[in-house]
Amino acid sequence: MEKFSNEYFKKLANDLKFDLSDEEIEELKKDFIEVEKQVELFDSIDTEGVQEMVYPFETPTYFIREDEINEVLSQEDALKNAKDVRMGHIHVPKVVR
């Protein structure tokens, strides 16, 4: 199977729960091929014996937050972004049987 086939994009889109038209797939295909070329460039760097680095600084921090209540949203603000609010709860389609 071709790496970036139409089926591949349709499956990805379906997993992320949205639809893609054939035109959109063609556009994405170009992007994906280009991005992959860029990523392949990393392979040209020799990382033999180099330790992975997660953080930009080598030294650990010492700061920890005290257990004091500080920032709390009102219910109104907390629910502002939700599309469907019922009885103070965010309401979403059921995902269990």
Next chain:
Amino acid sequence: MEKYFVTIGIEIHCELKTKTKMFSSAPTSFGEVANTCVNEVDLGHPGTLPCVNKHAIELAIKACTGMHCTIDPLVRFDRKNYYYSDLPKGFQITQQFFPIGKDGYVEIEVDGEKKKIGIERIHMEEDTAKQFHKETGTYIDFNRAGTPLIEIVSRPDMHSAKEAAAYVETLRKNLFYLNVSDVKMEEGSMRCDVNISLSPDQNTLGTKVEIKNLNSIANVQKAVQAEIERQSALLDAGEKVEQATRRYDEAQKTTILMRKKEGNVDYKYFPEPNIFPILLDEEWIRNIQDHLEELPDARIERFISQYGLNDYDASVLVADRSMADYFEEVVKSTKETKKAANWVIGDMSAWLNKNNQSFEDLEVDADAIASLINLISNGEISGKQGKAVFEEVMLGKDPKKVIEEKGMKQVSDDGAILALVSSVLDANPQSIEDYKNGKDRAIGFLVGQVMKASKGQANPKRTNELIREELAKR
């Protein structure tokens, strides 16, 4: 009796007793109005950054120390990625690669035998939102999202339902005594998942089945027993046990399939880039460990040695921390430690039960109970009077005042008792006759008559002695 070799491992999630969330300064809560204890961090808004709660680390260190774990002073967090509506960020922050504690144990006791159960690891993480599945859809309350948790993972060291229940009970008591969590299984602040497998021989492991959401210690034991029986029956019939997640159904007394295991989910764990590794101050850690609360087993030992209690009474007291605390308050003001234990375990517990109260919310001054115990042992009131006074003390009255008001004071004054004894003896010549003829029972009758004449206030012991003295003279 079991035909198969049973192997059990247990994972326990436990909410930590903090004021705020693991990574945000919003309050932790239980039973609050939905979505009122959250902020942008808990809701996973873009651009927010997690900030680790110091007290949560402190409580995790206490739990680790209580379970004899080695503590990693470099605190690191990782992301566990999965997509579900109870997890607003799309990942849970946990400690996958470097748990704060590892390689510990707890000691359990089953049928009088002690046994160590290994703890593989204890790590910190955040709780998810609470979901309510209704007909129309799912209702989400984010109040619980971000609540600090520790997950305690045992080694597969348990081999029976009793051991599993004893392990959970021991952990529950220890965490409660350490003030790490309020460990209410029925409210979900302590949750328990049991992994169980059966095998025909000790050297191979059978297929693992996980039982989720056990909400009481009794149910842990029942569920494990039911699952052992279910798997035994399958193996007896030559069938295979399927790898799956099940739940215990109390009504049917069996486990029910929730979902089959469809391969291993890949959570794509990686170090949490938004939280730098935190190096804890060794001094701070040592200070927490040096000031650890007394654990239940140590307290039982101390009750036996310090107060001269027997093993049974000490265990009963310690099983309820509030009761044990109350007992210790009482014995601050009385030397009668065994009697104090009897009152607390016996009459007080019965009274609280009857009135639907517990030692935790008891307002009766421990001093008053101590004073009551002293009044009885000094002979100022009789044991029987003591019971009546106790009823009033439990309503908040001072025992000395009750005695005064009711005119209960036990009469120990020889002159006063003697006068009553003489008149009772004068009125009962037949009893004197009976006594002289060897009927010792007559004494009991005479004591009763004196007690009646004194309206119960005569000291029974002294009355008995005086009657015998008087009878000898006649």
